[in-house]
Amino acid sequence: TLAETLGLSFRRIQFTPDLMPADITGTEIIQENRSTGEREYRFVRGPVFANIVLADEINRTPPKTQSALLEAMQEHQVTVGGERYPLPEPFFVLATQNPIEQEGTYPLPEAQLDRFMLQILVDYPDEEEEFAIVKRTTAVMEEPVEPVVTAVELQEMLRLVRNVPADDSVIRFATRLVRLSRPRDSRAPEFIRQYVAWGAGPRASQFLVLGAKARAALLGEPHARIEDVKRVARPVLRHRLITNFNADADEVRSDDLIERLLELVSEEFDGDVSGPVSQVLKPTGA
Structure with a gap:
């Protein structure tokens, strides 16, 4: 439905234990050229070639298959047989996973x-x-879904x-932060x-600022504010703070740390922005 309202293509991938990377990105097959009679390789695109890709139950498949999305999500392209194939723009991946049931799953x-x-x-x-x-x-109930924007407008x-x-x-x-x-x-x-x-890497800083800008745009604000960063901090950081056994023992969640x-x-930042952090952020006990 989201894809239809945005006028975008959509593919759903059901992640299962026997799913292979080629089932996501695509594969090369041998095909005979009817005009010359010669055999040649032809690339068959996988379901990742869509504007919106839903990776359903992504933690049901082994890390080898999960990693097939790495290049696609970062570079918006896939490489097969030494050839690069660009993905359609705009491109983004949605993924689901069951946080409760752990049997038969593979942590990302x-x-x-x-x-x-x-x-x-x-x-x-x-x-x-x-x-x-x-x-x-x-x-x-079958309510018709009509596009509200085009792909070009969305990219703008x-x-x-x-x-x-x-x-x-x-x-x-x-x-x-x-x-x-x-x-x-x-x-x-x-x-x-x-x-x-x-802890979180540089991508977290990038996404915090981009998330703050997106929130400001949605609210019609002329610029991003620190308050916008605070409001997006939890969803941006919670999966990037990898807690240890001490946190498990004390039942401390990443949201608590954030x-x-x-x-x-x-x-x-309520005081002197340029001041040394060591004077303000004093280590505290658990």
Whole structure:
């Protein structure tokens, strides 16, 4: 439905244990040229060649197959047999996974997780939402879906988001937040050193700023603000903070750590933005 409203192509890939990388990207087959009688290779495109790709239950397939999406998500292209094949624009991947059932699943590698801009937690619906779901799915209701924008207009909107101004203080807030999530950083607070095995990388800083710009554009604001960064921090960072056994033992979630990081960095930026972080972010106990 989302693809139809945006006038985009859509493909769904059901990730299963026996899925192979070629089942996603495509493969080369030998085909006879009828005019010359010679045999030649022909590339058959896989389901990744669409504007919107849904990777359903992505953690049901082994890491080898999961990694088939790495190049596609970063470079918007796939390489098969030494040839590069560009993907249609705009291109983005949606993925689902069951956070509760772990039997028969394969945790996503950190490099794969880092390719996703956001991790959105879908909890139980409230009563009104559940009522609407049941009403729609237990009756014969076929409402026509009409495109509201074209692919060209959508790409123009994406360019517009990147052109939203962001002051250096906003970018500094985002990068400071990310850098302090890394336990090996000399300025990382004590609770990060205690509970985090691996912190967020540079992509997190990029996505924090882009997310803040997108939120500002949706709200009709003339520029991105620090408040916008705060509002997108949890979905941007929660899958990038890899917690350790101490966090598991103490039942500390990545969202809890992000909340504490936001408090610390906000304290600094409420005062002197250019001041040394070590004077403000004092290590605290768990």
